[in-house]
Amino acid sequence: MSDKKLTPDEVAAQAQAAAVEAMMAKAFSKRASTAPASDVALTDAPGLDTQRCGLIAIVGKPNVGKSTLLNALVGQKVSITSRKAQTTRHRITGMRTVGVTQFVFVDTPGFQTRHGNALNRSLNRTVVGTVNDVDLIVFVVEAGQFNQADEKVLNLLPPGTPAILLANKFDLIHRRGDIAPWLQMMQTKRDFAEFVPMSANSVKDVERVFGICEKYLPQQPWMYEADALTDRSDRFMAAEMIREKLFRLTGDELPYTSTVIIDKYEQEGNLRKIAATIVVERDGHKGMIIGDKGEKLKRMGTEARHELEALTGNKVFLEIWVKVRSGWADDEARVKTFGYE
Numbered sequence: 001m002s003d004k005k006l007t008p009d010e011v012a013a014q015a016q017a018a019a020v021e022a023m024m025a026k027a028f029s030k031r032a033s034t035a036p037a038s039d040v041a042l043t044d045a046p047g048l049d050t051q052r053c054g055l056i057a058i059v060g061k062p063n064v065g066k067s068t069l070l071n072a073l074v075g076q077k078v079s080i081t082s083r084k085a086q087t088t089r090h091r092i093t094g095m096r097t098v099g100v101t102q103f104v105f106v107d108t109p110g111f112q113t114r115h116g117n118a119l120n121r122s123l124n125r126t127v128v129g130t131v132n133d134v135d136l137i138v139f140v141v142e143a144g145q146f147n148q149a150d151e152k153v154l155n156l157l158p159p160g161t162p163a164i165l166l167a168n169k170f171d172l173i174h175r176r177g178d179i180a181p182w183l184q185m186m187q188t189k190r191d192f193a194e195f196v197p198m199s200a201n202s203v204k205d206v207e208r209v210f211g212i213c214e215k216y217l218p219q220q221p222w223m224y225e226a227d228a229l230t231d232r233s234d235r236f237m238a239a240e241m242i243r244e245k246l247f248r249l250t251g252d253e254l255p256y257t258s259t260v261i262i263d264k265y266e267q268e269g270n271l272r273k274i275a276a277t278i279v280v281e282r283d284g285h286k287g288m289i290i291g292d293k294g295e296k297l298k299r300m301g302t303e304a305r306h307e308l309e310a311l312t313g314n315k316v317f318l319e320i321w322v323k324v325r326s327g328w329a330d331d332e333a334r335v336k337t338f339g340y341e
Ligand code: GDP
Pocket: 060, 061, 062, 063, 064, 065, 066, 067, 068, 069, 080, 081, 082, 083, 085, 086, 087, 088, 110, 168, 169, 170, 171, 172, 198, 199, 200, 201, 202
């Protein structure tokens, strides 16, 4: 044993290393403290005085897996996902009630760093507006990674709200030991309430998230029915499903500034008649969507229709048009008319 005196810096470093060790141990212990406190199927709704309910913002730069996580948490597709960044434009809420607790999730557009146009300015306002009124922030990053774009999102978060560091895509990390120095670095970025290494693709991992988040939500009556999953309208969900197919089938060719408008949404008995327009910026983009002999647009329509039929439980008649409206992403007034706050 050496009796050499440690400098204050060394003492601090040791304390931090110990804190990181403790976080790692807790995160990887087979769910010691993370089982939902109320993982019971209740036959009757619990009394108002025992109910818990709160808002949870899922934030992070584009492509870290926020929509995948939200959909898995809610148990239904309420947010579109894509390999292409920047596909989420709206503040989408999904909710899930487990035992006595109702978790109300808010998905945010990734903080936009690449373009400075009117559309992106509007998106950034949505991010800031979303995180200021929540009970808990789930800050999503890719495990082992942290760059300027992550930092920008982190800097937008209010300091007083508890934040969980969710290290997603943990399936891509091959050695757990590699993550300790990264976690140590992350600890200097913010005083995170918890560290959650996981994969949004894993059902088991996703279920653990409820137990972890529950204690940060206040005791108060639920805001929604016990079986509610989203408060978005059918009309909005229709536009989202079409937008997802649009991004999936056009790959990286199509600029993310294209959008979908629902012109008509009518219900006649068990049939829903929907007419939508895909608005693109340039004539050249039209061809990318329509494809050879209309093949691509047809496939988009078929896939969107199947998803909408699954979502609504009704037969769907879907018509999709493609229109060119050049320059709309740069025009503040027009952005508003398309519904972005
Ligand atoms: P968002 O932009 O943050 O909403 O990200 P998305 O949810 O759209 O996901 C971006 C991409 O990451 C998609 O291709 C997902 O399938 C993928 N992804 C999400 N979670 C995981 C994960 O845990 N592991 C792996 N390997 N891929 C994931």
